[in-house]
Amino acid sequence: MKVLVIGSGGREHALVWKLRQSSRVDKVFCAPGNTGIVELAECLDIKADDIDALLNFAKYEGIDLTVVGPEAPLTAGIVDSFLKAERRIFGPDKSGARLEGSKVFAKNFMRKYGLPTAEYKTFTSCLHAEEYIRLKGVPVVIKADGLAAGKGVFVCETADEAIDALRLIMKEKAFGDAGSKVVVEQCLKGEEASFMILTDGKTVVPLATSQDHKKIFDGDKGPNTGGMGAYSPAPVIDKNLYSKIMKTVIDPMMKGLKRERMNYRGVIYAGLMIVDGKPYVLEFNCRFGDPETQPILMRLDSDLFDMLKATAEGRLSEVQVIWKEDTAVCVVVSSKGYPGTYEKGKIIEGLDELKGKRNIMVFHAGTSLNKGKIVTSGGRVLGVTALGKDIQTAKGNAYKALEKIHFDGMHYRTDIADKAIKRQ
Ligand code: AMP
Numbered sequence: 001m002k003v004l005v006i007g008s009g010g011r012e013h014a015l016v017w018k019l020r021q022s023s024r025v026d027k028v029f030c031a032p033g034n035t036g037i038v039e040l041a042e043c044l045d046i047k048a049d050d051i052d053a054l055l056n057f058a059k060y061e062g063i064d065l066t067v068v069g070p071e072a073p074l075t076a077g078i079v080d081s082f083l084k085a086e087r088r089i090f091g092p093d094k095s096g097a098r099l100e101g102s103k104v105f106a107k108n109f110m111r112k113y114g115l116p117t118a119e120y121k122t123f124t125s126c127l128h129a130e131e132y133i134r135l136k137g138v139p140v141v142i143k144a145d146g147l148a149a150g151k152g153v154f155v156c157e158t159a160d161e162a163i164d165a166l167r168l169i170m171k172e173k174a175f176g177d178a179g180s181k182v183v184v185e186q187c188l189k190g191e192e193a194s195f196m197i198l199t200d201g202k203t204v205v206p207l208a209t210s211q212d213h214k215k216i217f218d219g220d221k222g223p224n225t226g227g228m229g230a231y232s233p234a235p236v237i238d239k240n241l242y243s244k245i246m247k248t249v250i251d252p253m254m255k256g257l258k259r260e261r262m263n264y265r266g267v268i269y270a271g272l273m274i275v276d277g278k279p280y281v282l283e284f285n286c287r288f289g290d291p292e293t294q295p296i297l298m299r300l301d302s303d304l305f306d307m308l309k310a311t312a313e314g315r316l317s318e319v320q321v322i323w324k325e326d327t328a329v330c331v332v333v334s335s336k337g338y339p340g341t342y343e344k345g346k347i348i349e350g351l352d353e354l355k356g357k358r359n360i361m362v363f364h365a366g367t368s369l370n371k372g373k374i375v376t377s378g379g380r381v382l383g384v385t386a387l388g389k390d391i392q393t394a395k396g397n398a399y400k401a402l403e404k405i406h407f408d409g410m411h412y413r414t415d416i417a418d419k420a421i422k423r424q
């Protein structure tokens with residue numbers, strides 16, 4: 001079978017790596033891929049959002065399954081185009097992808113189907129939003145409605161911050177049309193966790209639990225990023241909380257998908273805030289999390305190709321998923337300055353030493369090749385991911401591996417997984 005993976009981050013490197021392990025997969029292509037993916041798949045010079053070119057390639061090459069990594073092609077309707085051309089694809093169609101593509105839609109969906117979420121109001125007028133904030137007080141969270149590359153959410157402690165955020169989104173149009181509407185919501189305090197499921201619209205298969213680290217610096221300080229590290233499983237989700245999540249979040253969400261007649265054959269990522277032992281949904285993503293996917297797939301024993309193909313074909317009820325007992329920890333290495341501006345082109349050393357180790361995978365994100373050397377080309381550069389028999393061992397293995405890697409201005413958090421360790 002031939003598989004096409006769309007995207008170029010650490011998540012896509014992990015997907016390609018795992019798909020290649022399937023005995024049913026003969027060849028993997030990746031559009032556009034990255035320097036790490038090149039070793040496992042044929043990378044194509046096609047952008048992740050060039051839907052026509054991707055479809056043409058899938059037809060020409062006779063691709064059996066296309067797996068979409070990032071949200072942009074999903075919200076732009078790649079699945080609709082592929083299905084119309086009768087090509088098998090893993091991911092929600094445009095209507096399903098609205099769960100991530102519009103925060104207003106997602107919040108209204110949660111309210112309609114009774115999912116626990118922060119109290120909120122939506123606005124199309126900056127003035128009305130400002131009045132509401134002055135009335136409600138702070139802290140408050142402001143969210144641009146549409147996709148904003150993870151930069152459209154502002155957790156504001158003061159009224160001035162909130163007003164600045166509103167103006168940036170609605171007046172200065174920092175995120176273009178994504179900022180024509182905003183959600184203003186109650187600020188929740190608790191611990192975050194990531195809960196992903198596969199669904200074909202009928203059956204739900206939960207993936208292993210995980211926890212991301214959004215802030216750039218140790219101790220959850222500094223600005224939000226795409227994610228600086230993750231581990232799986234997340235001990236904050238104990239048995240009791242797990243069943244609460246299934247009952248209060250996943251069951252009503254599935255009911256909503258059916259009622260709204262969404263054609264959803266993909267992954268749903270619920271970003272949760274756990275407050276006093278209760279899960280609240282902060283956001284939905286219509287794709288695999290990044291970096292959560294890296295540690296989760298390290299722990300997967302089952303055949304990922306079978307799982308994704310069955311999802312795309314509406315046969316998810318036939319799938320059994322087996323996880324390793326081991327824990328996995330992924331530490332993201334970023335360029336100095338990220339999530340702000342950063343320099344590119346720094347030579348990365350030490351990667352060869354980490355190749356071929358059973359317990360370690362270095363997933364590439366922002367890397368490229370320059371005169372035969374691997375250099376940095378993005379904010380998040382690598383995801384050093386390790387398995388261990390428990391969380392301490394996995395953390396130790398990841399950080400030991402990291403010591404081998406060097407590039408000018410490399411940055412990483414030193415406290416990934418400490419929350420889980422403290423919990424023991
Ligand atoms: P989102 O993209 O909606 O998940 O928001 C990005 C990040 O903003 C989350 O991971 C949280 O850290 C934070 N956040 C979002 N909504 C809230 C909220 N209602 N209360 C507190 N923090 C939030």
Ligand code: GLY
Pocket residue numbers: 212226227285288289290291292
């Ligand atoms: N790690 C957060 C995300 O994938 O959105």
